Amino acid sequence: EVLLTQSPATLSLSPGERATLSCRASQNIRNYLAWYQQKPGQAPRLLIYDASNRATGFPARFSGSGSGTDFTLTISSLEPEDFAVYYCQQRSNWPLTFGGGTKVEIK
Amino acid sequence: QVQLVQSGAEVKKPGASVRVSCKASGYTFSDYYIHWVRQAPGQGFEWMAWINPKSGGTNYAQKFQDRVTMTRDTSINSAYLELSRLRSDDTAVYYCARGYTSGLAGTEFDPWGQGTLVTVSS
Numbered sequence: 001e002v003l004l005t006q007s008p009a010t011l012s013l014s015p016g017e018r019a020t021l022s023c024r025a026s027q028n029i030r031n032y033l034a035w036y037q038q039k040p041g042q043a044p045r046l047l048i049y050d051a052s053n054r055a056t057g058f059p060a061r062f063s064g065s066g067s068g069t070d071f072t073l074t075i076s077s078l079e080p081e082d083f084a085v086y087y088c089q090q091r092s093n094w095p096l097t098f099g100g101g102t103k104v105e106i107k
Numbered sequence: 108q109v110q111l112v113q114s115g116a117e118v119k120k121p122g123a124s125v126r127v128s129c130k131a132s133g134y135t136f137s138d139y140y141i142h143w144v145r146q147a148p149g150q151g152f153e154w155m156a157w158i159n160p161k162s163g164g165t166n167y168a169q170k171f172q173d174r175v176t177m178t179r180d181t182s183i184n185s186a187y188l189e190l191s192r193l194r195s196d197d198t199a200v201y202y203c204a205r206g207y208t209s210g211l212a213g214t215e216f217d218p219w220g221q222g223t224l225v226t227v228s229s
Contacts, residue, residue: 055217
């Protein structure tokens, strides 16, 4: 099973600041990594697929990068609606697995 | 728009079974796999199973192999998850989610249903 380790667990930032979230895989997953955004009481929404492709409905301030075992989600300038929990997920190997999440909170 | 609507919350006793439904709309149901993913309170996500709505073929995570059954009814564009021999650690929000890529099992999930809270308590 591919283990995904996200860091940090919590990121405390102010609106307008840059957020950098990390997801590390326990083995090579090529670029088969997705990111999701989840707000309290809501289902997750697909944000990034195949490491760097932005899903419909998300603005350009969200970007993803990486391949192999190290991946990054960057939010260039935080807006109030971006404070949420972000999860990574791999589709390279079965079972499909998720990281433990990074909470981006208002400082 | 593409939408998945799940059945309502359930409270079950240990040892019982639960069945959760997921009704799809806004796309051709048979073209995309449906997955079930759960999230225990304050925890991350755990993939459980998928079903190919076209063939009815299924694949279950090894952890749930002997307790889970996924079915579908193409006449009403719905998928179902049944989990048996419930334990307290099965308490979680259960989500159905559509595969992002048509015809592909190993994919991202988009969209997700609204979630169904299943509480297992004596």
